[in-house]
Amino acid sequence: MPELRVGDRQWSVTAGTNLLDALNQNGVPVPYSCRAGSCHACLVQCVQGLPSDSRPDALSAEQRQQGWRLACQCQVVEDLQVHTFDPQQDGRPAEVAAADWLSPNVLRLRLTALRPLRYRAGQHLVLWAGNVARPYSLASLPEEDRFLEFHLDCRQSGEFCDAARQLNIGDPIRLGELRGGALQYDPDWHDRPLWLMAAGTGLGPLFGVLREALRQDHRGAIRVIHLAHDTNEHYLAKPLQALAASRPNLTVEFWTPAELPAALTQLRLVSRQTLALVCGAPDSVDVFARRLYLAGLPRNQLMADVFLSRG
Incomplete structure (x- = not known):
């Protein structure tokens, strides 16, 4: 043996x-x-x-x-x-810049890295709170935000979420590995229709991707769809609506499970050049993907990131 x-x-x-x-x-x-x-x-x-x-x-x-x-x-x-x-030896030092609730169940965690960290919107980063680690997608934009932002789904109790609830400004936290992820903005998409479809806190990385697209003055139509458990959980509704009010090529839609079947039936591609970025729990990503394929979206024009719940 x-x-x-x-x-x-x-x-x-x-x-x-x-x-x-x-x-x-x-x-x-x-x-x-x-x-x-x-x-x-x-x-x-x-x-x-x-x-x-x-x-x-x-x-x-x-x-x-x-x-x-x-x-x-x-x-x-x-x-x-x-x-x-060993997060103390192998991880990057950071500290809590802010921790506040965007909705009854979504905790926004903002961290300041004590050493520079180069990343792209939509990438993943492993966070260590003591000896508990979980990977989360970045919702911040490196060129504009001075902090690293994460949206934590705290509907269910879990080791990391329970630890995160206790964090205060200035508390230390360690950063593990930074890795790619399927969601990022490609400047070559500049003129193509872009659909960003999220369930729950899958909206976090797509919010970063959206802001990157707008920062690069994306000219194609952008459609953002957020599926939440109820209307109280559309936790970025105000900033998304503000962006849509200032960008004529951006539309935002907020769905709930009760509205989902009818809303999916109405999905129609305006162009075969459409690109779709989808993020959320496996069931939601699967539902979105199947409907997009039925609507005629080529499989190589869909990029998906699946969130597995283990708080």
Whole structure:
């Protein structure tokens, strides 16, 4: 049986055991969210030996050369020594600039990075509150905002959301890995119709993408659709309406589940050149995507980012 070592601890592991499970079940806490290789919260560094990796494409060549792997996607097949991500040593320092409620269930968290961080609107960043980590999409715009903004869905209790509720201005927080994500604005889209369709806090990264499109003076029609649990949860209604009032090519729509079937039926593409960016929980993304395909949107013109709930 292979031996797994972390720090001064060592134990035997059945060959083929998932690395994330082998660590967490033996008292080495490694955070995770999606278990699909998307969130990157379970990043570990292999110091000696290598696991079998089912998602070698999930990390950059440089990260892999340094031994970093996503524990959820790896199986222990030989003796392995692992360094787990230490937010105090490996993370970037930041502090809370603001924490306020945009709706009864959406907490807006604004952070100030104590070292410069280069990012694009719509990217993901792993946040560490103590020993609890979760990946969140950036809702801020690097060229305009002096803070990093995140929209947290706190409808259900969870370790990170519970910790975030207690944060105060000036509290320290650590930043983990910054990664791509499917949602970003491409300047080559300048004249094409652009649909931004979000469910819940999936609106956060799309709000950043929208502002980037407007900053680059996008000339095509832009349609923003936000699906929320009820009218109180259209948490960016006012800023979106203000943007629409000043931009003749921008329209915004606010849907609830009761209105969804009829609203979907009315969706019509005005152009085969339309691009659609979709973000939210898996069920909502699937509903939006299926309707867009039925409306004639080519599959390569839809970009989707799925939020998996694990507060």
